[in-house]
Amino acid sequence: MNQLLHLSLATPSRQVLDIEDVEIVNAPAEMGDVGILPNHAPFLSKLRDGVINYKVGGNNFYVGVNGAFMDVAENQVTIISEAAILPEDADLARAQEAKDKAKAELEKKLEGTDFQMVEAELRRALLELKLLEHIKK
Numbered sequence: 001m002n003q004l005l006h007l008s009l010a011t012p013s014r015q016v017l018d019i020e021d022v023e024i025v026n027a028p029a030e031m032g033d034v035g036i037l038p039n040h041a042p043f044l045s046k047l048r049d050g051v052i053n054y055k056v057g058g059n060n061f062y063v064g065v066n067g068a069f070m071d072v073a074e075n076q077v078t079i080i081s082e083a084a085i086l087p088e089d090a091d092l093a094r095a096q097e098a099k100d101k102a103k104a105e106l107e108k109k110l111e112g113t114d115f116q117m118v119e120a121e122l123r124r125a126l127l128e129l130k131l132l133e134h135i136k137k
Helices: 092-108 115-136
Strands: 005-010 015-029 032-036 043-047 050-056 059-073 076-085
Touching: 015 043, 015 059, 015 076, 032 043, 050 115, 059 115, 076 115, 092 115
Parallel strands: 005 076
Antiparallel strands: 005 015, 015 032, 015 050, 043 059, 050 059, 059 076
């Protein structure tokens, strides 16, 4: 029997994925995109904000991550992320509105604005839009 991967993805607030029998994981590693197949050598990398693609039973699935690290060892792919978005949680209109609002806030440069919070909202909106773009393909 072919050995497959176990994929887990967690954020500080929840376990997002915990999946057995994963055939491949494609992730946006900091130094370039990487594909993880069964029996991959141990690997640790920071991930760029982006979309992770994984395949189970010949079907492609996607999840968006911000501020993530990936550890690969003994057919276990573990991803720890500041935030993650599943396709069923993504909404095009909401994401576009959030992106526009955050950009407008950053452009105003008003005193008292929590720029880190606004930037985080912008990053999440851009990630959601990127995830929706991958799903359409």
